[in-house]
Amino acid sequence: MQLRFACEDTGAEYVSRKGWQQATLSRCPLHPQGGCRFARHGTYARVSPPGTLITRDYCPDGHRTFSLLPDCYAARLSGQLSEVEAVVRAVEQAPSQAAACVGLRLDIELPGVQRFVTRRVQAVHQALVVLKGLVPERFGRCGPTLLAFALVLGVSGVLVALRGLAEPWLQQLPTPLGFSPRRQPGGGRDRARQHRAGADPPGLMA
Ligand SMILES: [Zn+2]
Numbered sequence: 001m002q003l004r005f006a007c008e009d010t011g012a013e014y015v016s017r018k019g020w021q022q023a024t025l026s027r028c029p030l031h032p033q034g035g036c037r038f039a040r041h042g043t044y045a046r047v048s049p050p051g052t053l054i055t056r057d058y059c060p061d062g063h064r065t066f067s068l069l070p071d072c073y074a075a076r077l078s079g080q081l082s083e084v085e086a087v088v089r090a091v092e093q094a095p096s097q098a099a100a101c102v103g104l105r106l107d108i109e110l111p112g113v114q115r116f117v118t119r120r121v122q123a124v125h126q127a128l129v130v131l132k133g134l135v136p137e138r139f140g141r142c143g144p145t146l147l148a149f150a151l152v153l154g155v156s157g158v159l160v161a162l163r164g165l166a167e168p169w170l171q172q173l174p175t176p177l178g179f180s181p182r183r184q185p186g187g188g189r190d191r192a193r194q195h196r197a198g199a200d201p202p203g204l205m206a
Contacts, residue, residue: 005068030062074176081159
């Protein structure tokens with residue numbers, strides 16, 4: 001499973017300072033009381049930025065691997081959250097997705113470009129809708145857009161900031177912000193389940 005590595009680096013900074021060498025879990029998420037054979041389990045490489053390595057830990061007793069994803073990286077998408085945010089914000093501000101693609105210098109005629117953009121916009125907006133429900137006192141009155149969340153939070157990098165703010169729910173929030181691979185655009189039942197699971201402690205869910 002993926003876990004958060006709290007880190008203020010950009011991807012380039014993380015690579016240049018070999019941030020994976022500092023990334024570690026103090027104890028096994030499955031057995032916080034100790035007594036298991038939890039240990040480091042090497043690293044795996046990400047494509048972008050080049051040179052990125054992600055730390056892995058492993059609990060042989062729980063048969064589970066944990067990867068420590070720095071805050072700047074998108075989960076289960078290549079690249080960084082800042083790149084995802086740039087795409088979503090462009091769409092939020094453009095009169096159409098096609099116009100946003102022009103602004104992003106993406107060739108909308110190319111196969112996969114529409115899907116590339118739609119996937120990011122839907123996944124991010126779905127996560128914001130869930131967060132509005134989880135933290136209504138903070139986000140209940142704003143729209144489920146990065147522009148609206150940026151105003152509430154007073155930051156430019158909303159997704160990176162939300163990795164920290166939403167840490168208790170990262171296992172329930174859809175990727176690339178959260179770590180839940182399950183994503184059902186418009187799926188009310190899934191959303192309801194995520195709300196109920198929201199009060200569980202972080203890092204202990206399957
Ligand atoms: Zn363990």
